[in-house]
């Protein structure tokens with residue numbers, strides 16, 4: 181191993197596994213490696229794990245962000261020879277077996293990429309600049325602020341056209357995220373806005389769910405899709421199908437089918453792509469949605485010692501000709517399986533191929549309304565909603581989080597309320613940040629795959 185411990189990781193005679201990303205996959209992998217005669221280093225740009233399936237509840241004031249985040253250091257507490265570093269991985273140098281981070285470089289024997297995914301705007305810069313994503317906790321808080329600020333502003337304006345636009349929501353994408361968010365906004369419109377804003381005609385608020393395909397929840401059964409649409413319409417959501425959104429300039433949404441919406445809030449839930457890492461982003465290594473091609477052992481094609489899991493990995497098989505779905509189960513299962521395989525590899529035993537067990541899918545539209553597809557059984561309505569709640573509580577990390585979420589849900593259910601409707605950090609669109617991001621992604625990536633990482637600046641405050 182190279183003589184590098186810029187991150188202050190003790191040298192060890194054990195093989196070092198560096199995991200990039202403490203998401204569902206990274207954590208499952210870390211847990212599978214506990215006490216297995218290997219040094220494990222987990223790197224993440226955040227010091228917490230995010231339970232993304234409940235982000236929409238943060239955006240709509242149903243939950244506080246703390247209840248769906250969990251400190252990564254706590255997940256690994258007490259694990260022998262385990263290290264966490266708060267670091268963003270900038271690039272990988274496979275030939276030198278180094279990862280370059282914003283706090284320095286680190287050598288690895290095995291590297292696992294579990295960096296998840298980000299919103300995919302399909303190259304439409306105008307939509308990216310003006311609409312809201314919902315992939316992280318800060319983005320969810322931004323959306324929460326924007327929704328509430330728009331109502332405050334609607335109260336002040338005399339211009340009826342502007343008032344309507346401030347109360348008009350367009351959610352692009354009829355997958356689970358779009359459906360769940362639309363349902364939650366519709367419930368707020370019905371149960372909370374009239375009480376919070378008695379001097380505003382909140383009946384005029386509109387929730388539009390715009391979908392390019394011919395059905396919502398396309399990955400689920402026809403029954404689930406039909407029922408979800410029925411639930412949404414019952415709640416007053418306007419569902420637009422076969423309408424691909426092509427433009428949004430901050431005021432007007434346009435679709436390919438010539439629909440036009442004047443809206444101050446547009447949420448883009450129409451697609452995701454894997455977070456790509458320089459050094460592993462060669463064209464022939466990436467499949468659709470930027471996912472890294474891996475074999476059935478999660479090993480990155482033609483890269484010895486490098487693996488990818490979860491949303492970041494594209495594993496093709498007869499059963500999954502387009503790779504596994506970008507949802508939590510494949511990430512959890514691949515993380516655990518790869519951990520077991522790395523232990524086998526360390527003992528000189530052959531690795532076992534990964535086989536995905538599809539445990540079904542589900543989505544909720546609102547109170548007492550959910551749809552569940554299991555392999556042999558599909559159901560919708562109140563029971564599905566209880567199943568949805570139980571499954572989400574089960575997969576949340578941390579006893580406290582489970583309790584807090586449970587208590588919040590009971591409270592919200594009994595009181596028809598969502599008390600976290602707070603503008604803690606007013607939302608400001610940061611166009612400068614967007615331009616900086618654009619410039620850096622437009623720069624040619626010519627960093628060699630071998631050699632050292634080069635200098636880095638200390639991102640923390642020095643004494």
Ligand SMILES: Cc1cc2nc3c(=O)[nH]c(=O)nc-3n(C[C@H](O)[C@H](O)[C@H](O)COP(=O)(O)OP(=O)(O)OC[C@H]3O[C@@H](n4cnc5c(N)ncnc54)[C@H](O)[C@@H]3O)c2cc1C
Nearest residue numbers: 201203204205224225232233269296490491506507508511
């Ligand atoms: C709004 C929303 C709702 C969803 N609902 C569901 C649902 O109901 N059911 C379901 O199964 N799935 C759902 N998903 C999808 C599910 O959350 C993902 O498939 C899952 O999180 C993927 O796990 P992962 O381990 O691959 O990555 P993630 O859980 O995304 O974790 C990636 C980690 O990598 C870190 N990271 C990224 N880049 C770097 C870097 N360069 N350096 C260091 N660290 C980095 C991130 O901080 C993050 O902690 C939802 C997703 C979203 C956004």
